[in-house]
Structures are given as structure tokens and as C-alpha cells.
Amino acid sequence: MADNPTLVNITVNGQQLTAPAGTLLLEACRSAHVEVPSFCYYPGLSLQAACRMCLVEIEKMPKLQTACTVVITEGMVVRTDTEQVHRARKSAIEFILTNHPLDCPVCDAGGECELQDMTFKYGAAESRFTEPKRHREEQQWSPIVYFDRPRCILCYRCVRVCGEGMDVWALGVGNRGVAASIIPNHSDHLQCEECGMCIDICPVGALTSGPYRYKTRPWEMKHVGAICTFCGDGCKTTLGIRNDQIIRGDNRDKSGINGDFLCVKGRYAFDFTQNPERLKQPLVRVDGELRPTTWSFALETVAKRFQRIKSAQGGFGVIGSTRTLNEEDYQLQKFARRVLGTNNIDHHRTADFPALATALAARTNTPGTALPLANSSSLKTAKAILLVGNDPTNQHPLLAWNIRTAYRNHKTRLYVLNSGDIKLRRQAFRMAVIPAGGEAAAIRFLNGEADSVPAELTMVGGPDPKRWPQTPPSVPQKIAEGLQDFRARLRQEQDVIIVFGAEVRGEAVRELVAFGDTLPGNTRYIALADNANSRGAADMGLYPDLLPGYRPVADAGARAHFEQLWGGTIPAEPGLNLPQMLAAAAAGKLDALYIAGANPLRLHPSAAEGLRKAFVVVQDMFLTETARQADVVLPVLCSYEKNGTLTNTCGEVQAQKRGGMFEGAKSDLAIIHELAELMGCGFGPAAEDKIFGEIRANVKGYDLSLVQLLAGRSALAAPLNETVAHRDDPELIQPNNDTLFTAGTLGRYSTTLNSVMERRLQKESK
Amino acid sequence: MSQEVKIISKRFDDPKAATLDGYLASGGFQALEKALTMAPEAIIDEVKKSNLRGRGGAGFPTGMKWSFVPKQSERPKYVLCNADESEPGTCKDRLILQYDPFSLIEGMIIAGKAIDSHQGYVFIRGEYRYLFDIMERAINEAYRAGYLGKNIRGSGLDFDLYAHSGAGAYECGEESALMESLEGKRGIPRLKPPFPAISGLYGGPTVINNMETLATVPHIIVGGGEWYANLGVPKNGGTRLFCLSGHVARPGVYELPLGVPFPRLLEVGGGVANGKKLKAVVPGGSSTPMFTAEEAMGLNMDYDSIAKAGSFLGSGGVVILDENTCMVKFALRIMQFYRHESCGWCVPCREGTNWLHLALGRFHAGGGREGDVDLLREVSENILGRTFCPLGDAAAMPTLSILKRFRQEFLDHLAGKPCSCGVSGRPALATH
Ligand SMILES: Cc1cc2nc3c(=O)[nH]c(=O)nc-3n(C[C@H](O)[C@H](O)[C@H](O)COP(=O)(O)O)c2cc1C
Ligand code: SF4
Ligand code: SF4
Ligand code: SF4
């Protein structure tokens, strides 16, 4: 696309319009608020000209033309308001309705159906079709996707969004004429990513979702624009709430950073909130057994014990969460440092943000300028993207969608360096498959001058030996040539966005940034972390050696700043990291472990025994393996039940809005504040906006426009602009390697995700 | 008796012409020898001069179509033969396939030379399975004798040709749907522009012609464009195969010059069968608006004259209807076909043909209601000109012409009067 597209003048209904050359007539009209109705047209998807709803008159053309396919030309004279056009619209509706069942009273889409709206606006008052309608039974295609053929108007949006958008191609069209029908890829069922894109893009109620169908009428819900609590991409999911319960998730107003995109988790996995196993009461261990108790008793038990340990100068450890809100994370580390007096605080790390922050800060000698971080939507228009490690299709569905969009609309050149045969290879301009663990070596090669490719990268029998079947001696040579070509091509690119997964950490991050610096133009970066607020946890200082904003604990100035702010002292020594805390507990060197929204025993099961030696407090929604070892378990609200902010993996800060409610649980924030209060170190009221104000003023990069956040838009936080020393702990980075249908501990509690996986197993074993 | 002018049909009576030897013995491949010495532009000029117009339906000037193909192209160019012949009333291409397959091969190689294409496909209607083998055999023979493949007859020209069988869809005769089908996809038409000459098969510049069109080309090259043009009338060069069917004494395929008066054509077919009176005529396949007997008797059978009279010469399928034909039933039968053949892609055609078919069925069976005749007309009008491809028009146009010209018959049905077929008031034929 040219930066300065030439403008074209047209006349619509006598009104002069100007739009860039190449604009579709329908878009040109809409941009001037001239309504052109449509069904099959969908921005960003291929053109169909099938519904014939958008017909308009164009001077010098004998027939009515489809505004959705005509590209405007200079001097074009168009009419959308003539008798002929009105008749054409009316008749298109009439034709569609001939075989439409008009079962609106029981249809999920009733009240939010484009066909209803169009009939209301453009249709005839009475029906002239008196012949029998075709009936076909509804079909269940998967745990998520149901199909009612009689309601389908064959606009092919579902087919296109699944194919062109999702790159899944699970839907097609079978039969012909009036018998034509949308069909799934496995004769009577779907084998697909279950994203529900097809369902939400359907203008009518032909595709409906298992979790939502026949549950409610849309007008009985209130709609809350929340941020998805699963992966690190931060999609907006509009929650449909009835009686404080979440009934539906979608993004129909397309207002989030994700536009209309959501994956299966963002759309359907909210059902963990209603899981019967959810904790409704605090539990306290009595005689070796966890017993329900009251909130006041539980909190007092914790506060008293903490106080006693503190007085005795005992050791504390604090483990924070990657799904709690920024305000909670910030207060949690404040609680650790200020109230418990310890730097023993950490979280489950899945990306090396400190390494990226240091590497970027080290290279810029212009303090005060924002770091070159890319936001999620910049991927959609990137000229070139380098993806090292990770499998975004599974772990970052939105970013994968954006990369596919870029490829589809802008022919963006994608370079993939991966040890696996990830699905994005289909969009790759160049793909280099390297042995697992070879990422650092590959980056060194990219950044180096040597032409020879290190042998460790050309080992035959990489991830999938089937890929290198014949003539082994020539294969290393081929791989080497491939990598050389990869590097040569990449070096010619400019304005590259470099996206990297957990495989790239520590020194490799610095090497990657050094390489990015050699590329022409403005190189930008995205580090991929797993969970909804992984980035927020890092930015807020859930590190033993880093204060909020990646400011080193060891830095007296940084300490002084927060000490003054919080009124008290912060230990000067960096604390223990997560595995060190577990080890210390096992060695009897930690007296208390406070775990807020984390389940460390999932990845460190052998630490269970050791935990029993300390006083363990766990805040969670469920009795996880860690909670089972606790002395006190405090049931919490989930992200969808709280207000505050979240930071996605790119650094985009977004407001979280309370949708559902859950009787019996408290927010992590409320609990932290109550404990602080009980320990005589009150933090003041647990008001998110006040705390965010403190974050804005004191965490570098978070001085963001409140107005923008409250309006539901995202703001990019670039937290650091000065060189810092931090401890490299690359081995602490442990990605979850989630699939589309898993999400760490949380995913286990979603009935929908489980049913999808069970069904897959059944179908596979058949 | 024969007023036929046998050019394309000259080998139809020669059982050996379907073999390479027989073809060569009857003057085959002389055009190719000549074309091999001609410049591509010269070939196109000759075809332009001949005033040859497409025999597939639209009647587009063939030479002009070829000249739209860009000289330079990154993607390969293609020559396609449309042998999908599915328009009701049309049965001419199959005779070429059966009796003179080499003339098509020869015509396609020449077309290839003219547009600098080295690959062609013959898309043969699925129901012509039995003719497919004849075509394949001819292609194989031509390869063996060096008329196809690399360096044809030592000329340096390369041309590969493949036969491909359709799967039984009328819509796959529409050129862009044909290309989709050939590419292995669902047979639905493509958005135009781009037109095939710019982006056709596999996105390459493509010439697609009807089988008869392509089989005519060798005769033009041998006899010269001017000679051919003079056989017909101005702007309507040469002869064409007329397929006479319906209530005619001797149904069959007859080759006559363009511009032949309709009464002569009828006479060649032996007149209306059983001495009955002529009632109506379909001039160019079931999708063309029909004429009453009076109108038809004053017609000349060339593209422009028929167009002036409000219809199309189309595919040359001329259907003769006698005085006993029930026009309601005829309209119903036509609509049964289009409903069955609509690809279903766009709303007005998919739903409109279904509606018309059901309504006509009910009407013919005696279930007509006040207002039905206008309803049928309005529904047809709502299809006309509003569909994605011309199939919608093909369904609407004949229906509208019948409703207009034979409105009284519909009103008689409604009034319960015995109709010309004598079966008013009860179902006349199964309509599914
Ligand atoms: C619905 C439909 C069916 C068609 N079927 C045929 C066919 O069976 N054979 C044919 O030659 N052309 C058919 N055509 C016309 C082709 O689209 C195309 O115009 C033709 O092949 C061009 O060849 P010509 O220029 O030699 O006539 C059909 C068109 C439509 C709209
Ligand atoms: S749920 Fe998603 S992947 Fe499955 S068919 Fe629908 S769009 Fe395709
Ligand atoms: S199922 Fe819905 S989206 Fe798909 S073609 Fe039918 S109406 Fe359109
Ligand atoms: S008019 Fe529409 S439905 Fe009918 S055949 Fe053409 S594209 Fe298909």
C-alpha cells in the first residue's frame, strides 16, 4: 500500500465523496454514512457477491451492481436510494426468507440477528411465499459447534473466516442449488480449533454454540467488556452476564485489540467460574485436615501467625500470580517488602522480560525515549516478522491471527526459526527448522559474520526424523544452505518485528537485540509470555531482585524512592527465587510461604513434602495440588470478577472490568489489604483506581492515559529506559507449552475445554 | 432436399474420420501445416475476418476474444474447449466429439499458436462419458504422430492437450465455473472482472471457446476468413450447427448458413411433426426467450436478427412446439431444470428458481390462485439481472417470455378450462 494513495472522487445520491483509489464502493458509501446493506460482505475476507443485498445503480451500467465488489473509479455516479434499488433489496430479503424457518422466538440469534434487522428495515410487510419450506434437522458438529441448516442464508462468512482467517479450512459447501449446505470437514462432525469464529460471524442463528444455545435471550444479559484471563495476548471478551453469572463470551462489537477474534478459551472457557469445585469458604487446617471456616477467623489466623514469625525475625517467601491484576501484583510485592520485610518474592516466569528490558535499555543512549516494543496490532501491518521459538497458533492465538492477517493482506514476509513444525510455517516466507535447544546458536549465527553454520544446527534427525528421510550426508548441507539463505534474506528486511518465545532467554535475548540493531529501519520486539498478566507480574516487580519497573533492589536510589513512598524500609539484599524458596522451605529455613494465585507444585511436584514444614497460605479458586498442602486456603475471585488493569505480553495495558460475581470469595487485593491492616501496616482502602494512580506515578512506562484505558482501549507500557543490572536466571523460565485446549492449572476447570479434549480423544481412538 | 452447407459437419457421415488416418485422408491437419507458417497476429486476423462468433451461447466475436490475451505473461496461458454442452435443446458438440475429434485438436493447436499458449484442456460434460474415450484416443493418436507434444511436426511449436470429464453440472459450462471445476474445486462461477483472457485457469490468461467454435477454426484457416464470412450474413460469418428438436418431423443437427430464414430451417427438419400447427419456438436453447409461431416465421437465424427480435441465437438449440403443447407445463419443465442446475451460490437464483418451480408445479396441478400469474412474473423479474452469473437470467428469461406471450393459457388454467395438453387440473408430470 502506498503511503499516499491517490484519491478518487465519486458522487453518491448527489453527494460528492472522496476515497482512496482501490476502495470498494460499499466501503466508500459507508464511510460517508450512506447505508448499503449487506450479508455476504465482510471486511477483510474475500468477496463473494452472493447475497445480492448491496445492489446499487451506477450510471452507464445497464444492470444493478454489487457495491461490495465494485472498486470506485473517478467520476463514478452512484444511486442507492432509487425505487429500483429499494425493490432489489426487498426482493433479496424476500428470497432469503422463502426457506428461512422464522423460528425467531426460539432462535439464539433473536434480537441480535442481521436478518431480523434487515427485514425490519428493508423487507416487505407480508410474505408472498406460500410453498412448503425445506426442513432439515439440526446437527451437532462438535462440543462447541451446532448447525441449523434451515436458518442458514449461505453468506459463506463462516467458510471464509475458518479458512482465510483461521487457516483451518474446516467448513465447506456441499450440494448445490436450494439443497446447498454448509458442511463440516469430517462428514458429520468437525475436527477443528473450536474457536467459535464461525459461530459469531454468522449473521443469523444457523451456527450456535453448545455452551450458549438456548440459555437465555440476549436482552436478558448485561454486557461487560472484560479482558480474557487465559493467554498473554489480552483479547477483549465481552461477557454476557445474567444474575451475576457469565453466560457468554464474544467480541461482537469488535472493539478490543483483537477486533472480532477470540480463540476457544476467550470465548468459551469462562465456565471455570461456575465449576462446582470452586471454593466458597476459607479453609483452615485443623488436626491435619482442611476445614471450612469463616473469613474473619481465617484472616486472623494468617495475620497472627505472620506477625509472630515477623517478630521472631523468621523467614517469609511470597509467590505471586500471572493472572492477577497489576494492582494486586503491585500491592503483593509491597506487602512482601514493606509488611513482611522480605525480597523473597517471585512468580512463575515464562518469558525473560528483564533480559529484554536490559538489552534494549543498554543499546539506547537516549534516556526518556520509549523502548522499541511492538504492540499486538502492529504485527498486522508489519513488513517483515522474525519469529523465534514458540508456537503462536497454540500459545498466542491472537498474535498468530494477526500474523496471518498480515500475510493475507500485505504479503508480510514471515521468517520462522523453530525446532518444531509449527502451523505458521504455512505463512512463512522462510522457515528454518533447527534442533530443539538450538535457538541460541541459531541467533548467534544470524548475528555473526561467519558463513559456516555450526554443526549443532545441522544435526540430522531434528524434531521429526521423518522430515529428513533420504541421503543423510546431503541433509546437513541443505540445512546449512537454508540457514544461510534465511540470514541473507532477513538481513535485507527493514522495520522487522522480532517475536520470540521462552526458548530465547538471557544471553540469547541480548544477542537477538544486537542482531535486530544491525537490521535497517526500526526493529521492534515482542517477548512471548504465557498468561494473562505474566507481563504485568514482571513489570510490577514480582522478582526477588527487581522492584516495580525493573528497578534493581540493589540500587539504593530505587529503594529509597519506594521506601519513601511506602514509609518503611526495604531489605537491600535481593531475595530468593521461586525454586530457592521451595528448597528453603524443605530445608526448614522458611517459616511461612504466602502463595497468591499460583500453583507451583504443578511444575515442582516433589516440593510438596517440603511445604509441610512451613506455614503455607494459598489464595486460589480451587483446591489445587499446592492448596492441598496449605495451612490456610483463602478462596478468591477470578479476573472476570474484579476491576483493575492487566498488561499483555506486548506491554499493552488494558482495563479489566467486573463481569460476574462469586459469593463467598474475596479479591486478592482485598485479602492483601485486610492482612496488612490486621498486621498494623494498613495500605488504606483497597481501591484499584487509587493504586493504579500510584503505579502510574511510580512504575516507569505506566504513565498512561487513564481516559484511554477507561474507554476500553489499550495503552502500550514501555517500562524501562535506563540501564540496569539484573540477575540472569534463564533456567527459571519454564513455558507451559499450552495447546489451544489447555491453560496451565486454570484450564483444567473449564468443562468446555475438557469436553473438547475428550471428544478429540474419542474420535482419534476410533 | 439438402439445403445444408456441410463444413463443420462434413465428416459426420465418414466413420473413419475419428481416426488419424481417416482425418488425414479427408484433408485433416492442412490448416495446421498452414498455421505453422503464419504469424500469431495473422491467425487472429484471419479469424477476425471470418466474423466467427462463439457457438457456446453469448456469440462473442472469436477473433476479438483471442486478441484480448496479453502477449507477455508470467503465468502459463491456456486454451480451453468448452464441451460441457448441457443447455437443453443442444446436441451438436457431441457429434463433433464422436465423428470429428481431430478437428477440435487441430483448432486448439492453432488457437494455442495464435495466443502463444502451450497447454489446452477439453472439458467434456460428465454425461458424455462414452465420448470421453473417443477424445482420449484421438489425443493419444495425435501425440504418437507428433501433432501434439513438444516440437509439433518439427515446427518448434509445443502444445499439450488433456481431456477432462465434468461431473454432471450445467453450471460447469459457464466458463469461470468450468475453470474452478477443472482446478478441482466446487463448480461455482468466479467474480468478474478479471475476465479469462487476463486471468483464467490457474490465474493464467485463458481463451475459452465452445467446441464448435474451435472446430470451425481449421476450416477458416484453410478456406480463408473472407470465404467463411461470405457464407453467412454481415457480422455473422459462416454456418452453424442447428439442433432441431421437439415436435419436428425429423429432429437432428443440421448445418446451415447464418441468417437462414426460420421457415427454411423448419423445412429442412421436415416441418412440424404429424402435420400439426406450430405454436412456439425456442430459438437458441432453453434459456432464450421464446417466440410465438407468427414471430418465428418472420425470423432470420443469425445473432443480430434474433437479438433485435428480443431473444438470442444462443447455443443453436431450436425447439419446435406444436399446437398441443401446454405452455404452463413447458414453463414448469424448464424451471425444473434450472432449479436442479442452479449452483446455489447466489440468493435470487437459488431461492428464486426453487420458488418458481414450486409455484409453477402447484399452478399446473390445478392449485393456482388469483394473483399467481403476476407473482410468477414478479419473482422472475426479481431474478433477472440480479444474479451472480447468467444462469439466473437463463431461468427468468424464458419464463417471462412465456408469461407474456401465453398469459391467456395461464388464465385458462386458473379458470379450470381444459388446456391444450388436455390435462389441466391434474398433475401432468412428476416434478421433483
Ligand atoms: C449457465 C451457463 C452455462 C453454459 N454452458 C455452456 C456450455 O455447455 N457450452 C458452452 O460452450 N458454453 C456454455 N456457456 C457459455 C460459456 O460461458 C462461454 O461463454 C463459452 O464457452 C464461450 O465460448 P464461445 O465464445 O466459443 O461461445 C454457458 C454459460 C452459462 C452462463
Ligand atoms: S470453530 Fe473455528 S476452527 Fe472450527 S469450524 Fe468454526 S471457525 Fe473453523
Ligand atoms: S452458517 Fe451462518 S455464516 Fe455460515 S453461511 Fe450460513 S448464515 Fe452464513
Ligand atoms: S445465478 Fe447464482 S446461484 Fe445461479 S448458477 Fe449463477 S451463481 Fe449459481
Ligand code: FES
Ligand atoms: S454484500 Fe454484496 S452481494 Fe452480498
